[in-house]
Amino acid sequence: MLQSPYAIDTINLKKDFLEKPIDIEKFKAFLEKEEIPLAIAWQGDSLHFYTKDRSILDNHLDHLLEKMVNDPEKLSDFSMDKSLDDAIDEVKSQITFK
Numbered sequence: 001m002l003q004s005p006y007a008i009d010t011i012n013l014k015k016d017f018l019e020k021p022i023d024i025e026k027f028k029a030f031l032e033k034e035e036i037p038l039a040i041a042w043q044g045d046s047l048h049f050y051t052k053d054r055s056i057l058d059n060h061l062d063h064l065l066e067k068m069v070n071d072p073e074k075l076s077d078f079s080m081d082k083s084l085d086d087a088i089d090e091v092k093s094q095i096t097f098k
Contacts, residue, residue: 009048
């Protein structure tokens with residue numbers, strides 16, 4: 001069996017990423033624009049990283065999370081689940097008065 005110093009780490013975006021379900025396609029496009037210097041591959045809802053050192057992956061993920069938290073609109077773009085308050089605010093914004 002071939003031994004390699006590299007390992008495949010997997011994140012299931014439906015289970016391991018956020019408390020709310022996210023739009024996988026939007027997140028995939030976001031990651032591609034970020035050009036993370038790691039080998040990544042998608043399989044369904046799972047994102048696979050090919051890394052030699054898990055801390056490198058963790059550093060990049062921390063950086064991405066920081067970017068998303070600093071831009072709440074970007075984070076909300078990925079979320080497919082709206083809170084009741086968000087849904088009410090959206091409906092209120094669509095109401096026009098004469």
